Amino acid sequence: MGKIEIQHLTKDFPNRRRNARPGDDSGLQFGDRIEVLRDIDLTFDRGEMICILGPSGCGKSTLLKIIAGFENPSTGRVLIDDKPVCGPSSNHIFVFQHSGLLPWMTVWQNVGMGLRHMPGNGQRQEKIQEYIDLVDLTGFENYFPYQLSGGMQRRAELARALAVNPDMLIMDEPFSGLDFLTHMKMREEVVNMHEFIGKTILLVTHNIDDALIMGDRVVLMSGRPSEVKLMRKLAFEHPRNYEEEPELNELREELYFMLGVSYAV
Amino acid sequence: MPMDGSLKTIYRARLVSLSLPLVGFALGLLLWEVLVRASGQSAHVLPGPLQVVTSMGELIADGTIFKHAVASLFRVTAGFYLAILFGIPLGILLGRLKSAWHVLNPVIQFLRPISPLAWIPLAMLWFGIGDKPAIFLIFLSSFFPLVVSTTVAVGAINPVYFQVAANFNLTRLEVITKIVVPAIVPSVVTALRITVMIAWVVVVAAEMIAVQSGLGYLILDSRNALRLDYVMVGMIVIGMIGLILDWAMRRLGRIEFARWNAGQG
Ligand SMILES: Nc1ncnc2c1ncn2[C@@H]1O[C@H](COP(=O)(O)OP(=O)(O)O)[C@@H](O)[C@H]1O
Numbered sequence: 001m002g003k004i005e006i007q008h009l010t011k012d013f014p015n016r017r018r019n020a021r022p023g024d025d026s027g028l029q030f031g032d033r034i035e036v037l038r039d040i041d042l043t044f045d046r047g048e049m050i051c052i053l054g055p056s057g058c059g060k061s062t063l064l065k066i067i068a069g070f071e072n073p074s075t076g077r078v079l080i081d082d083k084p085v086c087g088p089s090s091n092h093i094f095v096f097q098h099s100g101l102l103p104w105m106t107v108w109q110n111v112g113m114g115l116r117h118m119p120g121n122g123q124r125q126e127k128i129q130e131y132i133d134l135v136d137l138t139g140f141e142n143y144f145p146y147q148l149s150g151g152m153q154r155r156a157e158l159a160r161a162l163a164v165n166p167d168m169l170i171m172d173e174p175f176s177g178l179d180f181l182t183h184m185k186m187r188e189e190v191v192n193m194h195e196f197i198g199k200t201i202l203l204v205t206h207n208i209d210d211a212l213i214m215g216d217r218v219v220l221m222s223g224r225p226s227e228v229k230l231m232r233k234l235a236f237e238h239p240r241n242y243e244e245e246p247e248l249n250e251l252r253e254e255l256y257f258m259l260g261v262s263y264a265v
Numbered sequence: 266m267p268m269d270g271s272l273k274t275i276y277r278a279r280l281v282s283l284s285l286p287l288v289g290f291a292l293g294l295l296l297w298e299v300l301v302r303a304s305g306q307s308a309h310v311l312p313g314p315l316q317v318v319t320s321m322g323e324l325i326a327d328g329t330i331f332k333h334a335v336a337s338l339f340r341v342t343a344g345f346y347l348a349i350l351f352g353i354p355l356g357i358l359l360g361r362l363k364s365a366w367h368v369l370n371p372v373i374q375f376l377r378p379i380s381p382l383a384w385i386p387l388a389m390l391w392f393g394i395g396d397k398p399a400i401f402l403i404f405l406s407s408f409f410p411l412v413v414s415t416t417v418a419v420g421a422i423n424p425v426y427f428q429v430a431a432n433f434n435l436t437r438l439e440v441i442t443k444i445v446v447p448a449i450v451p452s453v454v455t456a457l458r459i460t461v462m463i464a465w466v467v468v469v470a471a472e473m474i475a476v477q478s479g480l481g482y483l484i485l486d487s488r489n490a491l492r493l494d495y496v497m498v499g500m501i502v503i504g505m506i507g508l509i510l511d512w513a514m515r516r517l518g519r520i521e522f523a524r525w526n527a528g529q530g
């Protein structure tokens with residue numbers, strides 16, 4: 001479950017701005033098409049953790065939204081388990097860049113959102129509790145999102161996503177806005193969770209280390225219009241370490257270079 | 266103990282914040298009395314505060330003031346509830362359905378600036394005399410502001426929440442009950458607070474026509490009888506009830522259901 005094929009995918013938006021702003025492509029007229037994704041061809045195996053890297057504004061979120069079914073491609077198509085994506089579904093849950101928790105619902109209600117139709121109230125409650133416990137939010141069931149720290153909010157959203165048992169998780173910069181330590185811990189937790197539940201995870205990040213430490217596969221996208229610049233399988237054991245894997249370190253230098261930074265820091 | 270000390274500070278601050286408004290009212294009364302004496306007008310033209318208090322005592326003692334206040338409050342409540350009943354659902358419809366908005370919004374924006382008082386002739390023609398035309402005018406005064414603020418509130422809902430809803434297969438009805446309604450509650454409560462004031466202002470004017478009760482009628486009737494002291498009693502009671510209404514609506518904004526956005530300021 002969760003094999004993804006992206007075939008000849010392109011996406012462009014009409015330019016709605018009448019007056020060019022500084023920084024816009026020169027010569028862009030009102031009504032012109034802004035090409036965001038150009039001929040993307042990718043195939044991922046089920047159960048993989050795929051990390052997508054790319055400069056800001058290149059179309060990573062757009063790609064994820066097309067895969068999730070929130071947006072339609074301009075041309076090309078996306079197949080999940082050999083079936084074309086037609087709209088959002090609880091088979092592939094999106095974890096949003098900024099919180100996608102519903103702020104008027106408690107952690108409990110948020111996690112229970114996807115379990116509305118579960119038969120048996122007791123069973124349902126057990127399930128909700130199970131996933132809240134899984135992400136270590138026991139005791140915070142009745143908290144509202146605004147009463148939680150950034151890391152706890154991400155974990156609650158993760159619990160909500162996992163609770164519907166999707167084939168695939170789609171995560172858009174899940175660590176952005178977290179402090180350094182929380183970032184590191186969340187990263188480890190997502191890796192552990194992935195090894196534990198074995199779902200396909202598609203994760204966008206702008207952090208090269210995130211991609212190299214977590215991914216079974218990294219994809220590097222170019223600037224707009226975005227094309228696949230590099231795709232590499234990473235068959236290294238977890239937990240990963242640059243010192244012990246010179247190959248990983250080389251790839252890291254290469255990625256930095258391709259993203260326009262001469263020296264890895 | 267430090268606890269005692271800080272408690273004392275809190276109570277002192279509260280005492281000050283409660284007593285300062287009284288100082289304001291006392292100064293107002295004093296100014297009133299001074300003006301009365303300086304003007305040398307007779308009590309028929311400009312009654313002083315003492316006389317108004319005595320007259321208020323009379324109207325309280327014989328129950329007149331309660332009868333009129335209850336009549337006014339009844340009309341405001343009826344008109345206001347009708348406006349909520351029709352205005353909020355219409356606002357949600359306009360906020361969700363772009364085509365309905367394009368069709369109806371111009372009409373609403375056109376009708377909105379017409380003062381409810383301009384409807385008086387039509388109201389009397391359609392509804393005769395009695396409570397109905399007054400309730401209709403209250404309804405008009407609250408309906409348009411409520412429709413507009415609800416529409417704006419629905420339009421301001423973060424689109425991410427609708428994507429979450431689609432992701433978890435919420436039905437159209439569930440989108441309304443679980444997303445739209447809770448999302449707009451804080452702004453709608455604020456709108457209600459403003460609107461109930463408008464309704465309270467309008468009821469007095471509405472009662473100067475077509476009815477034989479209410480605070481507006483009391484004022485008009487007292488003027489005809491040249492009892493300016495009763496006119497002033499009516500004004501004072503209107504002000505006091507206005508304060509109470511505003512206070513009640515502020516309490517409404519503090520219930521938990523309306524407070525999910527507390528963290529967002
Ligand atoms: N709905 C839209 N209409 C017009 N342009 C859009 C829309 N969504 C995204 N874009 C443009 O597409 C480009 C890619 O956006 P996005 O996918 O959010 O980038 P990333 O997530 O990689 O930072 C941006 O230049 C953005 O302005």
Ligand SMILES: [Mg+2]
Pocket residue numbers: 060061097172
């Ligand atoms: Mg993005």
